Amino acid sequence: MKKLNELQAGNVGKVQSIGGDVHFQSRITSIGLTPGSIVEIVQNKRKRPLLIYSRDSLIAINRKDAELIEMKGN
Structure with missing residues (x-):
């Protein structure tokens, strides 16, 4: 598994888990x-x-937050 910020442009993956505090x-x-x-x-x-593009939306995520999202490649 990789963190969201480790994936390159054009890669597609599935969100495996989301870390961080409850507010995040x-x-x-x-x-x-x-x-x-x-x-x-x-x-x-x-x-x-x-x-990133997900669920018909283009979303900007800062790098610090992207480190908290674990991805599984397709």
């Missing part, structure tokens, strides 16, 4: 990222937020 988990699940959801990495450039 609530915030990230409210935007549709839940365990089992499919995510495509649109952009992953250093020192920039990650752009």
